Amino acid sequence: MLLIKNGKIFTMVGDVIDKGDILIEDGKIKEVGKGIEAPNGCEVIDADGKMVMPGFVEAHCHLGLFEDGIGFEGDDGNEYVDPVTPQLRAIDGINPMDITFKEAHESGVTTAVTGPGSANVVGGQFAAIKTYGNRVDDMIIKEPVAMKIAFGENPKRVYNNQKKSPVTRMATAAILRETLFKANNYIKKLEKYKDDPSKAPEFDMKMDAMTKVMKKEIPLKAHAHRADDILTAIRIAKEFDVNITLDHCTEGHLIADYIKEENKDAIVGPTLSDRSKFELKNLTFKTPGVLHKAGVKVAITTDSPVIPLQYLPICAGMAVKSGLEEMEALRAITINAAEIVGIDDRVGSIEVGKDGDIVIFDGNPIKDIGCKTVATIIDGKIVYKSKE
Structure with a gap:
């Protein structure tokens, strides 16, 4: 399981969620919202101050x-x-x-x-x-x-x-x-x-x-x-x-x-x-x-x-x-x-039931050419993580 916490979540189908969380289980998005508690043994990514988007x-x-x-x-x-x-x-x-x-x-x-x-x-x-x-x-x-x-x-x-x-x-x-x-x-x-x-x-x-x-x-x-x-x-x-x-x-x-x-x-x-x-x-x-x-x-x-x-x-x-x-x-x-x-x-969006394909950026990728990818998650697996 993977929990992304405290991010600015652009679900692409509803309002932007400030300080929001995303729980991914078995490669699928299980929960989206605020204040989600990390289950036992769950890996946690703190996305505070970061932009979180669907891949x-x-x-x-x-x-x-x-x-x-x-x-x-x-x-x-x-x-x-x-x-x-x-x-x-x-x-x-x-x-x-x-x-x-x-x-x-x-x-x-x-x-x-x-x-x-x-x-x-x-x-x-x-x-x-x-x-x-x-x-x-x-x-x-x-x-x-x-x-x-x-x-x-x-x-x-x-x-x-x-x-x-x-x-x-x-x-x-x-x-x-x-x-x-x-x-x-x-x-x-x-x-x-x-x-x-x-x-x-x-x-x-x-x-x-x-x-x-x-x-x-x-x-x-x-x-x-x-x-x-x-x-x-x-x-x-x-x-x-x-x-x-x-x-x-x-x-x-x-x-x-x-x-x-x-x-x-x-x-x-x-x-x-x-x-x-x-x-x-x-x-x-x-x-x-x-x-x-x-x-x-x-x-x-x-x-x-x-x-x-x-x-x-x-x-x-x-x-x-x-x-x-x-x-x-x-x-x-x-x-x-x-x-x-x-x-x-x-x-295409961050919704319960969809694939756990999530990207975390340190800025807005379409506005800031210097924006960097913090982490890329595909099917609930972290496939890339910035070393910085």
Whole structure:
């Protein structure tokens, strides 16, 4: 058991608790409040004068798939030879011993939603994992958590170089529609011949992976920067009645009212970077604030390794500087991120029954660049503690 005492607790779902306590038992939060007595044998952390938060949640990255400091040998984020690869699973490419995991949890990021890159129209299955551990099987929160798809320049560039489709936005949309249509038919045939296996369709690994999308068990996770690509993503999701999140959403501030009208969530970023391609020409930290004011639920992403994952709170702070409310910026890297990706039953806030993922800071991590992590706790275990 572990008891955190006397901290300034930001639960992210209610009022801030001054001089508050958190009791964790068997990896789960057992009690939150004031004046909690330490049970016999319980380890106690005195957080007096410290800011206590749920571990940060990164809603879109490629942690463990593009390994740090090496090239092809550690590049496992994209299967460049086929524009439709839904059968790929992030967990089979993640290296949890990469140094970026240590950097992440030492900075307070305890959960990462990680998966394939954006080379393909359909890239594969994302996983939500903890950022501490040696075996990915033991780190999983939810797998799969989403199916990656991509619009805009990236698929065009990759397959133009191979002189094969897609080389236009029209082809990208058509390939995605065809895949969704085939998945629908595959499900219908399975259902029609469920009592006569001899007539059932032959197992198709790609279509089997897509059934989770068609049944709304997981959403499409749409890489879309430009406004027209964002709207195309929404259009296709509506056509096939599937769930979708808008990832990157770089020009979301230009169409905020439409995104709100369609009741879609936005995972915004990476913004702490240069405008490396044409579709980023309107890149600005104002986007999260504009979307929030329009009523859109917003998460902030580093898209690690584009921005190293440990700088997630800095990205939230830059959004505050450009107009996003401070508490909303904190929500954007905790409870909002967890809700958008569908893992808020486990992480994203300090509530009884949720995972014991807690971070203690000596200041406000989105306001003070010199703020240090005092301790990181994942599943009730202290995985990092400052020596100072």
